[in-house]
Amino acid sequence: MDNITEIAFQIILYAGNGRSSAMEAIQDAKEGIFEEADRKIVEAGEELTKAHDFQTKLLQEEANGGGANVNVILIHSQDHLMNAMTIRDLAVEFIEIYRRK
Numbered sequence: 001m002d003n004i005t006e007i008a009f010q011i012i013l014y015a016g017n018g019r020s021s022a023m024e025a026i027q028d029a030k031e032g033i034f035e036e037a038d039r040k041i042v043e044a045g046e047e048l049t050k051a052h053d054f055q056t057k058l059l060q061e062e063a064n065g066g067g068a069n070v071n072v073i074l075i076h077s078q079d080h081l082m083n084a085m086t087i088r089d090l091a092v093e094f095i096e097i098y099r100r101k
Contacts (some may be wrong), residue, residue: 011077014051
């Protein structure tokens with residue numbers, strides 16, 4: 001497995017963890033467990049930061065002339081990360097809506 005594919009799998013792993021935490025945070029807020037929802041949103045952000053750090057590594061390599069061989073797994077990892085980041089952002093909004101009920 002080449003380095004690009006390994007990095008792509010790390011992005012998928014951490015983005016998936018972040019997405020899961022964000023979805024769990026929504027469920028906790030729905031049940032009125034806001035301290036847990038807040039904790040899981042923080043956790044989601046931490047996991048997404050890890051994924052983003054791997055993405056940044058790829059971008060830096062590209063900027064330094066070490067262009068990556070783009071493969072389907074890399075494309076999938078980028079899609080996965082962006083969706084997870086969007087879910088986390090929406091989870092924050094859902095939590096606030098549930099908190100106001």
